[in-house]
Amino acid sequence: MKKISILGATGSIGTQTLDVIRKSDDIELVGITANTSVIKVIEIIEEFNPKFVGMMEKEAYYKILEYVNTNKKNIVVLEGIDGLNKIASLDEIDIVVTSVVGMIGLEPTLKAIRAKKDIALANKETLVVAGELVMKEAKENNVKILPVDSEHSAIFQSLRGNTLSELKKVILTASGGPFRGKKINDLKDIKVKDALNHPNWSMGQKITIDSSTLMNKGLEVIEAHFLFDCPYDNIQVVVHPQSIIHSMVEYKDNSIIAQLGSPDMRLPIQYALNYPKRKNEIANKIDFWEISKLTFEKPDLDTFKCLKLAYKVGKEGKLMPTILNGANEALVDIFLQEKINYLQIGDIIEECLEIFKKEGNEEVTLENVIELDKKVKEYVYNKYN
Ligand code: NAD
Ligand code: MG
Secondary structure, eight states, rough: EEEEEEEESSSHHHHHHHHHHHHHHHEEEEEEEESSOOHHHHHHHHHOSSEEESSSSSSHHHHHHHHHHHTTTOOOEEEEEHHHHHHHSSSTTTTEEOOOGGGGGHHHHHHHHTTOOOEEEHHHHHHHHHHHHHHHHHHHTTEEEOOOOOHHHHHHHHTTTTGGGGEEEEEEEOOOTTTTTHHHHHHHOOOOHHHTTOSSSOOOOHHHHHHHHHHHHHHHHHHHHHTTOHHHEEEEEOOTTTTTTEEEEEEEEOOOOEEOOSSSSSSHHHHHHHHTTTOSOSOOOTTTTTTTOOBBBBBTTTHHHHHHHHHHHHHHHHTTHHHHHHHHHHHHHHHHHTTOHHHHHHHHHHHHHHHTGGGGSSSOOOHHHHHHHHHHHHHHHHHHO
16 A cells, blocks of 8 residues: 655646545555645545644534534644645655645655655646756655656656667757737736636646746746756757646667657656556546647747746746746736736846846755745735735
8 A cells, every 4th residue: 555645636737646545445645634624625624544643724624623623633733834744744655746836846846855755746847946956855865756747757657668868858848828829919908817728637726827928838848957957058958838748858879769648747746656567547548540630839938937937046046936936826826816918927037037037046945945935925915915
């Protein structure tokens, strides 16, 4: 029996992980965390009976505690970031699914690694802000970082049986999001509901907005750099609107290996949880008689400047990606509240990169990342909220 904790069990990836567990007979859910979603957590408790539950928010914590006491459940209920840290590093578990959204996932991921738990990593912001640190500690602790992000799972799968030294290039596919083909002028009046309308994937709000600005692809470029130790110039983004090829790798002999599948996150989640084994089918089959064509385009970096900025900060290294990520997290939140317009997301990230560039040159430590992230977010919220 494989024993797991899910950080962010009520979200899009968390819920799909629960579905993978439902269809497995050898995975036991030991711990879950959530932010505020009391009702969803109670449903998970009723169905899966985890031994540990962590609620980030105080009020939600008290509600779950009351529910557990009233119903005489034998469950330990924890609060705040300490709860996340504890549930990520329980003696009882083998693997942690990191599916919280945002860099808040960094500290619990490091705690899990130090407790020698394998990581099924969905929370890409963790690698963006501290990839160097996370990968170093994973190596030192002999911990596997198993990618859940579909592109990185595809690369991971395409690398099997080969070595990284034979790798020439990583080809990250991108759907292009809802605004593929649009120019700056077309994007001036974009409304929240338009940006939330992704053509191929149903995901949490933050990553859906990131997909529309191509920031998601930018974060994934940085994620790929750290996961596969690949120089930025060897990571190529290719727009592939059908989202069938999830990504590819090119070897030194110019052979390309790709992983294909229907756009269903349960596939990479199941792969990460069972690696190196493959389990029975969970997603729909691909029928090449029905898919008449697969197409490819070059991304438009002038219109979608977030992708360009991500390459830039990735190459600069140090804490520059922390500035980009922190500003983006705050700006997506403010955009969702309709307090800034769509194109301001990229513009204000650029402003923050300029303002904080001195701090961006500091070393990547947990403390420095947390401090700078806080500073950047405060700046954005104070000025634009
Ligand atoms: P989501 O918004 O649907 O869910 C987020 C989860 O994190 C929820 O359980 C929520 O309770 C919890 N959470 C939110 N804020 C928190 C906080 N401050 N403290 C503690 N917990 C908090 O997000 P999602 O779409 O499932 O994405 C989760 C992560 O996985 C992101 O990093 C995203 O980039 C990555 N990812 C998602 C998908 C996808 O298809 N949804 C695909 C690839 C990667
Ligand atoms: Mg992805």
